[in-house]
Amino acid sequence: MKLAKQKKISNWLKGLDILLSLMVLTFFVGVTYAKLNIPDLFYRIESTNVFLIFAWIVAICIFVVLFEFWKVCTQIGMDNSFSIENSEYFHHMTISGVVAAIAFLGRIIWILIAQEVNIMSILIIAVEIILSLMFAVLAEAMSKLILNAYEMKHENDLTI
Numbered sequence: 001m002k003l004a005k006q007k008k009i010s011n012w013l014k015g016l017d018i019l020l021s022l023m024v025l026t027f028f029v030g031v032t033y034a035k036l037n038i039p040d041l042f043y044r045i046e047s048t049n050v051f052l053i054f055a056w057i058v059a060i061c062i063f064v065v066l067f068e069f070w071k072v073c074t075q076i077g078m079d080n081s082f083s084i085e086n087s088e089y090f091h092h093m094t095i096s097g098v099v100a101a102i103a104f105l106g107r108i109i110w111i112l113i114a115q116e117v118n119i120m121s122i123l124i125i126a127v128e129i130i131l132s133l134m135f136a137v138l139a140e141a142m143s144k145l146i147l148n149a150y151e152m153k154h155e156n157d158l159t160i
Contacts, residue, residue, distance in 0.1 A: 006079045024066070032056075035048050050110055057099075064096040068096075071086075081146075082150045082153055084147065093139040097139055104125050104128045105129055
């Protein structure tokens with residue numbers, strides 16, 4: 001009965017993961033289309049190619065996170081929530097969050113070098129850096145908590 005409940009939770013989370021993946025894909029494809037075909041829609045902060053390169057680096061980071069979350073959901077469905085695997089998957093999410101923050105920082109540096117400085121765009125990108133780093137901290141905290149729970153569970157299994 002417990003395994004069936006875990007399987008149900010896993011399936012709901014995987015459905016959410018698919019929905020988020022479709023939303024992210026739609027967003028980045030839409031932004032790409034708009035940037036290429038409706039240039040007046042955006043502030044002129046940087047060249048189209050540079051903007052799209054940084055945007056798709058971030059998109060890849062998000063897809064890595066969603067892929068790793070899929071693997072977490074699979075472990076949950078096998079009633080293996082507190083596992084070394086899930087700890088590693090959350091650590092991979094941490095790395096993706098840091099890479100996204102570095103990409104946003106690279107974008108700020110590019111804007112400054114290209115002398116296309118717009119204070120509003122710098123502020124928005126700074127917020128994106130902060131959000132990426134907050135995500136990374138939370139993912140790493142989850143990684144450590146899951147690993148600690150696994151170790152406690154493993155110790156209790158050995159003492160019984």
